[in-house]
Amino acid sequence: MGNIEFRNEEFNGLFFKPENESELIKKIKFLLDNPTFAKELGNNLYQDVLHLADTNSWFENNISIYCYLHKIFHTLTFELN
Secondary structure (H helix, E strand, O other): OOHHHHOEOOOOOOOOOOOOHHHHHHHHHHHHHHHHHHHHHHHHHHHHHHHOHHHHHHHHHHHHHHHHHHHHHHHHHHOOO
């Protein structure tokens, strides 16, 4: 499964349904047949992890989410009154 913050289909990984062995085998074969693409996925994931694991970046991201939700909440509250 992995951390949802890091998952981005065909940018930093390939998805498959849990317990679907045939789908997993197809994805592995695809990566083996396309090593340049596999390396690109790995590099993209590495960059994402560096960015998202950085505490400053993490706090900035969460603060922006909080501000966005705070603004929506106050807009909805204003419209309901």
